[in-house]
Amino acid sequence: MKKLLTATLVLGLCGAFSLPANATPEDDLKKFRTWHEKRFPNTPFHDFINGVYSVDPASRAQWEEIEEFPPYELNIEKGKELFNKPFANGKTYASCFENNGEAIAHRYPFFDAKSGKVITLEAAINACREANGEKPLGWQKGAIADISAYMHYTSRGKIINVEIPDDPRAQAIYEEGKQQFYAKRGQMNMACADCHIYNSGNKIRADILSPALGQVSHFPVYRSKWGGIGTLHRRYGGCNKQVRAKPYKPQGPEYTALEYFHTYMSNGLEMNGPGARK
Ligand code: HEC
Numbered sequence: 001m002k003k004l005l006t007a008t009l010v011l012g013l014c015g016a017f018s019l020p021a022n023a024t025p026e027d028d029l030k031k032f033r034t035w036h037e038k039r040f041p042n043t044p045f046h047d048f049i050n051g052v053y054s055v056d057p058a059s060r061a062q063w064e065e066i067e068e069f070p071p072y073e074l075n076i077e078k079g080k081e082l083f084n085k086p087f088a089n090g091k092t093y094a095s096c097f098e099n100n101g102e103a104i105a106h107r108y109p110f111f112d113a114k115s116g117k118v119i120t121l122e123a124a125i126n127a128c129r130e131a132n133g134e135k136p137l138g139w140q141k142g143a144i145a146d147i148s149a150y151m152h153y154t155s156r157g158k159i160i161n162v163e164i165p166d167d168p169r170a171q172a173i174y175e176e177g178k179q180q181f182y183a184k185r186g187q188m189n190m191a192c193a194d195c196h197i198y199n200s201g202n203k204i205r206a207d208i209l210s211p212a213l214g215q216v217s218h219f220p221v222y223r224s225k226w227g228g229i230g231t232l233h234r235r236y237g238g239c240n241k242q243v244r245a246k247p248y249k250p251q252g253p254e255y256t257a258l259e260y261f262h263t264y265m266s267n268g269l270e271m272n273g274p275g276a277r278k
Contacts, residue, residue, distance in 0.1 A: 018182055018193065025164040025174055025264060032265050036213040039200065048214030049272045055201045056208045063276070072149060072222035072274040075229045079150025082143055087132040093147070096128035105148075105155035106271045109162065109260050111170040118173050118260045122148055122231055123251055139250035140234035145220045149229055152220065152273035160217065160271060162264040177261025180254055181212075186245025192258075195239075207278070216263045218275030225278060232259060 017035055019028045036048065043054045053060040083093050083101065094100035098107075108121040119127075125147055126136040137144040164174045181192045192212065195204065200211040219232040226234075233255045237247030248254040 017197075019178060021175070025171075028178065029265060029267065032213065035197065036200075036211055040211065043211075045268070046270065048211060048266075049217040049269050051215060051218065051275070051277070052208050052210040054214065055211060059208070066276050070222075071224070071276050072220075072229055075146045075149045075220075075222065075274065076153045078143075079146035079148070079153075082147050083150050087129070087134050089132055091132055093125065093128050096124070096131065101151060101154075103155045103158060105152045105273070106158035106160050109256065109263060111163070111165055111167065111173070111260075113165070113167060116169045118170075118256050120251065120256055120259055121151060122233070123256070125151075139231065140237070141226070141228055141230045145229045145231050145234075148231060149220050149274040152271060155271045156273070158271050160263060160266050160269050162260065162267055164260075164264060173257045173260055174264065176253070177257035177259070180258040181261055185240065186243035188243040190243045192239065212262070212265065214266050214269050216259070216266050217269050217271055218273045220273060221275045221277050223277050229274065 017031065019031060023031075033045075036043075037045070040048075040055050047054045050060075050063075053063045086092050098104055105121055108124065109118050111117075112119050122139060122144055125144060126139075129136055137147075164170055184191050184194070195209050196212040196215065200209050202209055216232060219235070220229050221235065222229045231250065233250035236255050236258060237250065240247040
C-alpha cells in the first residue's frame with residue numbers, strides 16, 4: 001500500500017510549484033489560484049467550494065443526492081438552539097459577536113491587533129463562553145461543531161475575505177501557516193501540498209484528493225466516517241494521522257496558523273458550510 005502510494009505521488013510531482021518564502025501573501029494567492037485554474041480547466045473558480053466534487057463528476061451526482069436530505073440538518077438545528085440558549089448569567093452568544101453573530105463566519109479567522117493573535121470562529125465561541133463564566137467546549141466535535149455549523153449556515157453565500165494586515169505579527173503567523181502547509185511530516189514524509197496540490201484530482205486508496213483551493217469553505221463537515229460533524233481542526237488532525245504524523249492540538253498555534261493561510265488562499269470564494277463528505 002505504502003509503495004503504491006509513493007509511486008503515485010512521485011508521478012504527480014512533475015510540474016510542482018511551491019510558494020517562495022519571501023513572497024507577499026498577494027503573490028502567493030495569485031500563484032495558488034493560477035495553479036488550480038491550470039490544473040482543473042473544467043472547474044469554474046466559484047465551484048472549488050465543493051471540494052472533491054468540483055473535480056470528480058463521477059462522485060458528484062451521488063453527493064448531490066445526499067445534499068437533498070443533508071445529514072447535517074440536525075446539527076444546524078441543535079446549533080441554533082445552543083446559540084440562543086441563555087448562559088447562567090442570562091446573556092447569549094449573540095452578545096459576543098458583531099451583528100448578533102449572524103452571517104459573520106466569513107470574517108474568520110482574523111488577526112486581532114490587540115492580542116497579536118489570530119482568532120478562529122471556534123476560538124471566539126469558547127472565548128464568549130469563558131467571558132460569560134461558562135466552561136469552554138471540546139474543540140473538535142459535539143456542541144462546538146453544532147454552534148459553528150449554525151453560524152456558518154447563516155453565512156452561506158458570503159465571500160471569504162481573510163486579511164493579512166501589514167503587521168509583522170500577522171505576517172509571521174501567515175508564514176508559519178504556509179510553512180505548515182508545505183512542510184513534509186510523519187513517517188510518510190508528506191506535506192498537505194503533496195496530496196492537495198501536486199496530487200489533487202488523483203486517486204489515493206479509495207479516495208480522490210480534493211484541491212486545496214476551497215477546502216475550507218464548507219466546514220464544519222458531517223462525515224459518514226465520523227458518524228457526525230467535526231471542525232476543520234479535527235480534519236487537519238485526521239490528515240496528519242494519515243501520514244503517520246502526530247497531530248497538533250486543535251486550536252493550538254500550529255493549526256490556527258494553518259487555518260489562517262489555508263483560508264486566505266480561498267479568498268473570493270463563497271462560504272457554503274456546513275458540508276457533507278464521505
Ligand atoms: C496522504 C495524503 C494526504 C495528506 C498529506 C493530507 N491530506 Fe487532507 N485529505 C486526504 C484525503 C484522502 C482526504 C479525503 C478526500 C478529499 O476530500 O480530499 C482529505 C481531505 C481533506 C480535507 C477535507 C476536504 C473537504 O472537502 O471536506 C481537508 C480540509 C484537508 N484534507 C486538509 C489537509 C491539510 C491542511 C493537510 C496538511 C496538514 C492535509 N490535508 C494532508 C489526504 C491527505
